[in-house]
Amino acid sequence: MLFNYLLRIADTNLIMSHRLSEWCGHGPVLEEDLALTNTALDLMGMANSLLQYAAKVEGKGRTEDDLAFLRREREFFNTYLSEQPNGDYAFTIMRSFLHDAFDFHFYTQLQTSKDETLAALASKSLKEATYHLRHTSTWVQRLGDGTEESHQRTQKALNELWRFTDDMFDTTDDDKKLIADGIAADLQIVKANWQKTVTEVLSKATLQIPAAAFMQLGSRTGKHTEYLGYLLAEMQHLHRAYPGAKW
Amino acid sequence: MSNDTQGALWEVFVQTKPGQPHKHCGSVHAHDKEMALQNARDLYTRRNEGTSLWVIPSSQIISSSPEDLGAFFEPANDKIFRHPTFYVLPKEITHM
Numbered sequence: 001m002l003f004n005y006l007l008r009i010a011d012t013n014l015i016m017s018h019r020l021s022e023w024c025g026h027g028p029v030l031e032e033d034l035a036l037t038n039t040a041l042d043l044m045g046m047a048n049s050l051l052q053y054a055a056k057v058e059g060k061g062r063t064e065d066d067l068a069f070l071r072r073e074r075e076f077f078n079t080y081l082s083e084q085p086n087g088d089y090a091f092t093i094m095r096s097f098l099h100d101a102f103d104f105h106f107y108t109q110l111q112t113s114k115d116e117t118l119a120a121l122a123s124k125s126l127k128e129a130t131y132h133l134r135h136t137s138t139w140v141q142r143l144g145d146g147t148e149e150s151h152q153r154t155q156k157a158l159n160e161l162w163r164f165t166d167d168m169f170d171t172t173d174d175d176k177k178l179i180a181d182g183i184a185a186d187l188q189i190v191k192a193n194w195q196k197t198v199t200e201v202l203s204k205a206t207l208q209i210p211a212a213a214f215m216q217l218g219s220r221t222g223k224h225t226e227y228l229g230y231l232l233a234e235m236q237h238l239h240r241a242y243p244g245a246k247w
Numbered sequence: 248m249s250n251d252t253q254g255a256l257w258e259v260f261v262q263t264k265p266g267q268p269h270k271h272c273g274s275v276h277a278h279d280k281e282m283a284l285q286n287a288r289d290l291y292t293r294r295n296e297g298t299s300l301w302v303i304p305s306s307q308i309i310s311s312s313p314e315d316l317g318a319f320f321e322p323a324n325d326k327i328f329r330h331p332t333f334y335v336l337p338k339e340i341t342h343m
Binding site for chain 2: 138
């Protein structure tokens with residue numbers, strides 16, 4: 001139960017980190033290239049710690065590398081949002097912003113978890129998430145309230161990504177038990193805070209939240225969009241081709 | 248410069264510890280001051296280099312020119328009495 005909950009958080013960090021690392025060497029300017037890869041490294045660090053902890057909780061002798069590189073698509077529990085391809089810069093920024101606003105409020109709640117390891121990891125990540133959110137919310141405002149073209153691209157990104165936002169707050173019955181036990185973060189509270197932040201920033205950015213639309217749910221139980229398989233093929237290739245490779 | 252879309256140049260100053268001076272460490276491109284500050288943070292403090300940052304538009308820095316060399320700096324060459332080498336400093340003073 002806790003194992004699966006840890007995978008949800010770890011996988012979202014891992015997959016988002018991989019997506020951001022795809023920008024390495026391709027950022028629009030040197031400074032942003034480095035900013036995105038800095039964030040990717042923060043997320044990777046969190047994924048690493050959480051997968052280590054998950055492996056320990058599972059108690060079957062698997063390592064964090066086994067969990068990252070030897071699971072299949074349906075055994076990953078990352079959010080739909082995190083696996084979406086980078087698109088243009090506005091798309092990447094919007095995807096990160098929606099995610100970072102979640103992370104910020106999520107870790108704020110998780111800090112008070114009765115699970116001491118989770119609480120400690122949450123406090124550490126909250127500092128990083130605070131910066132990530134600051135970085136992406138200023139970019140959302142800059143692009144949304146920028147030129148006609150940047151506004152249009154950012155609005156389009158928001159329209160395309162919005163249907164994946166409810167998915168971040170999806171919970172299984174096991175999650176609900178963990179929430180009741182004070183171990184997992186209460187996603188109802190996270191959602192209310194997330195909506196507040198997102199509404200505020202998007203309104204400053206002169207962007208319109210899409211009117212009530214279809215919301216795609218399912219990643220919490222291991223369902224994915226068609227993009228995750230390709231991402232895993234690339235991410236896991238080396239480890240599968242050279243099992244146990246070290247550097 | 249008309250094709251340059253990376254923004255204006257900003258000079259970055261990092262303070263390594265509270266109480267120490269902010270030292271120039273390089274520059275970044277940015278379109279506004281918040282972006283300049285964030286870019287400076289991402290480029291120059293990622294290995295624990297600092298506790299405080301300043302960014303200043305490069306265009307706002309007034310600099311002496313090479314022609315000033317003689318008039319500005321050479322007159323100090325023969326004024327050794329301006330160096331604090333003629334008296335003993337207390338041990339506690341470490342940042343002279």
